Amino acid sequence: MKQKLIFILLISFWFHSSAVFAQQTATDTVDVREKYGLRVGIDLSKPIKMFIEEDYQGLEVKADYRLYDNFYLAGEIGNEQHVISQPNVTASAKGSYIKLGGDYNFYQNWTGMQNIIYIGLRYGFASFSTELEEYSIYNRNPYFEPDIRAESRELNNLTAGWLELQLGTKVEVLNNLYLGVHVELKKKVNETKPGNFDNLYIPGFNRTYDGSSLGVGYGYSISYLIPLYRK
Amino acid sequence: MNRFQKWLFLAGFIFISFGCQRDDICPEGTETTSLLVIEFYDPLDPTRLKAVSNLTVRASGMEEVLVESSTVNTVSIPLRTNENFTEYIFTVNSGSDEENSDTVTFTYSPDPEYLNRACGYKVNFNSLDVAIHDDEDNWILSETIIQESVENETEAHIYFTH
Numbered sequence: 430m431k432q433k434l435i436f437i438l439l440i441s442f443w444f445h446s447s448a449v450f451a452q453q454t455a456t457d458t459v460d461v462r463e464k465y466g467l468r469v470g471i472d473l474s475k476p477i478k479m480f481i482e483e484d485y486q487g488l489e490v491k492a493d494y495r496l497y498d499n500f501y502l503a504g505e506i507g508n509e510q511h512v513i514s515q516p517n518v519t520a521s522a523k524g525s526y527i528k529l530g531g532d533y534n535f536y537q538n539w540t541g542m543q544n545i546i547y548i549g550l551r552y553g554f555a556s557f558s559t560e561l562e563e564y565s566i567y568n569r570n571p572y573f574e575p576d577i578r579a580e581s582r583e584l585n586n587l588t589a590g591w592l593e594l595q596l597g598t599k600v601e602v603l604n605n606l607y608l609g610v611h612v613e614l615k616k617k618v619n620e621t622k623p624g625n626f627d628n629l630y631i632p633g634f635n636r637t638y639d640g641s642s643l644g645v646g647y648g649y650s651i652s653y654l655i656p657l658y659r660k
Numbered sequence: 661m662n663r664f665q666k667w668l669f670l671a672g673f674i675f676i677s678f679g680c681q682r683d684d685i686c687p688e689g690t691e692t693t694s695l696l697v698i699e700f701y702d703p704l705d706p707t708r709l710k711a712v713s714n715l716t717v718r719a720s721g722m723e724e725v726l727v728e729s730s731t732v733n734t735v736s737i738p739l740r741t742n743e744n745f746t747e748y749i750f751t752v753n754s755g756s757d758e759e760n761s762d763t764v765t766f767t768y769s770p771d772p773e774y775l776n777r778a779c780g781y782k783v784n785f786n787s788l789d790v791a792i793h794d795d796e797d798n799w800i801l802s803e804t805i806i807q808e809s810v811e812n813e814t815e816a817h818i819y820f821t822h
Contacts, residue, residue, distance in 0.1 A: 453671060515684065535663070549665075557819025567692040567779045570738040572719070572726055576783075578742075578772075596667050627772045639776045 442469075461540050462659040465495045465576040468599075468607065472507070484512035484521075487632075491650060493532060501532040502505035503549060509632035512603055517565045518629070524557020526633030528593060542601070549595035553615065555632045558585045583623020584654035589631045589643065591617045688778035693782045694810050695736035696766065696817055703801050703821040711735040712822060716754040720747035720763070729754045736813060741770050741783040752799045762800045763793040768810070773783070785810035790818055 475487035476597050489507030496502050497558035503552035538570060566576040597611020615634055624627060630636050633648045686692070697707055702710040710733060717727035718737055726748075740746045745767040752760050768785035775782055786809045792800050804819040 453769045513777075515777050515780070517686070518777055564772075566741045566778050566781050566783050567686060567690075567775065568738065568783075569692055569739065570695060572722070572724070573740055576741040625772070627774060627777065629777055639778065 437512075440550055458526075458647075461545055462658065463498075464605075464654065464656040464658075466657040467487060468493050468495075468501075468652045468654045470574070470607070470609070470650045472505070473649040473651055474647060475509070486510040488613055489648070491652065494527045496531075499534040501529075501545075501547070502639060503532045503553070504529040505633075507633060511630050512562075513629045513630075513636065515629070519562070519563040520561045520626075520629050522559045522628070522630040522632060523556055524555055524587070526553055526555035526557075528553040528628070528633060530593070531579045532595070536598075544598065546598045547595070547613070548596070549592040549593075551595065551659070553591045553593050553633050555589045555634060557589075557632050558583065558643060559586050559587060559628065559630075560584070561623075561625070561626055582626075584626060587621050587632060589617060589620040589628060591634050593616045597648075599650070601654075602623050605656065607650075607652045607654065609648075609650040609652065611648055611650075613644075613648070615644040615646065617642040617644065663810075684778050688775075690775060690779050691782070691812055692775065692779055693738075693741060694785075694813050695738050696785070696788075697734065697813055698771045698811055698818045698820055699718050699814070699816040700792045701819050701821045704773050705745075706819075706821065710822065712752055714752065714754045714756065716751040718751075720749060734816065739766060739768065739770075739785055739810070744769055750800065760797060760799045762795065762798050764786070765793070767791070788817065 433460045448507060454508065469492045472489035472491060475489055478485050485635040487507065489505050491505040493501040493503035499614040508525045510521065512519065512521040528551040532547040532549040534547045536544065536546035540616040560581060563577065563579045563583055568576065593610050593613050593615040595613050597609055599609040602608050617634065628637055629647060634644050637644060700710055700712050702708045711731050712733065713731045714729045715727060715732055715735065716725055716729050717737060718725040726737060737748060744778060745765055747765045750762050750764060751819055755777060767789045769787050770783045772781040772783055787806050788805055788810060789806060790803050793805060799822055801821045806819060807815065808818045810817050
């Protein structure tokens with residue numbers, strides 16, 4: 430029994446060292462300089478959301494460009510349409526947005542790998558319109574029948590700007606093909622509100638919260654790196 | 661990687677706490693559509709509140725009564741938000757031989773005002789006017805409009821003397 434254990438141990442050592450050795454020889458033949466280039470992709474969470482939710486439409490294209498070793502210029506551009514149904518208000522918002530900023534990678538890769546775990550900062554700007562579809566007059570006294578109004582009101586030329594913090598990761602799954610996931614925390618900095626109403630949903634910013642300028646979001650992405658040079 | 665996990669937990673926590681959407685329920689203390697507050701005064705001493713005995717209040721066209729035979733010196737009544745007038749029947753000494761009904765029409769312009777996503781809208785009643793229908797035996801002697809716009813219930817909007 431004891432002999433058998435020692436034998437297994439020796440075999441495992443042998444396999445282990447050979448595996449390490451094999452790895453070393455492999456990396457010796459690979460160009461270890463890192464790729465620099467333009468990475469272009471789309472957000473996958475939006476088509477998924479379109480599939481799940483009937484009253485949502487959205488598309489987002491994203492790109493980043495590696496400027497320095499750990500710093501990427503990054504941005505997103507997108508279009509969304511969403512209906513917000515609250516017990517007392519139903520409204521839809523549609524419009525386009527752009528987000529510009531940068532990503533900082535704080536993950537130290539093994540040689541030859543180019544995954545990133547990043548913290549990103551963006552300024553986002555949306556131009557959109559809202560349609561107030563239905564609302565009810567809130568009345569605590571139930572003596573008269575409820576007053577629900579379905580007169581539609583179109584509110585155009587709305588804009589909003591926000592700062593956005595992103596935290597996420599991009600992993601190279603195939604050569605130059607990346608899958609990513611990230612979360613977003615946003616703070617609204619400027620906004621035009623429609624008269625006698627509010628922005629319940631801002632494309633790119635997502636839903637708003639009463640009495641708070643904060644917002645949240647997330648995304649999954651698939652992107653392709655167009656390598657331009659190595660360094 | 662450990663630092664990343666900490667950030668991920670933080671982000672996850674923030675995300676979840678936003679998920680509990682506190683602002684989807686209209687809070688109890690929100691000033692929503694106001695009731696019209698009427699106070700009843702003594703015609704001889706217009707600073708003294710005078711209670712109305714067995715007052716019954718019902719809107720024209722409604723089966724249900726709003727105030728059922730109670731002795732009060734102030735009533736709060738809802739106005740129709742989808743019309744620019746509401747007609748009420750005020751009956752004094754209801755149930756007795758001295759029963760007397762007066763019909764009063766309140767006219768106004770209802771203006772919806774956005775509150776928030778949970779409550780929706782309230783209606784403010786502006787340019788309030790009141791007319792007591794003359795029936796040769798009015799128990800309401802006079803009316804005074806104190807506030808022309810009905811936006812809250814902190815003070816009376818109309819004084820009646822009887």
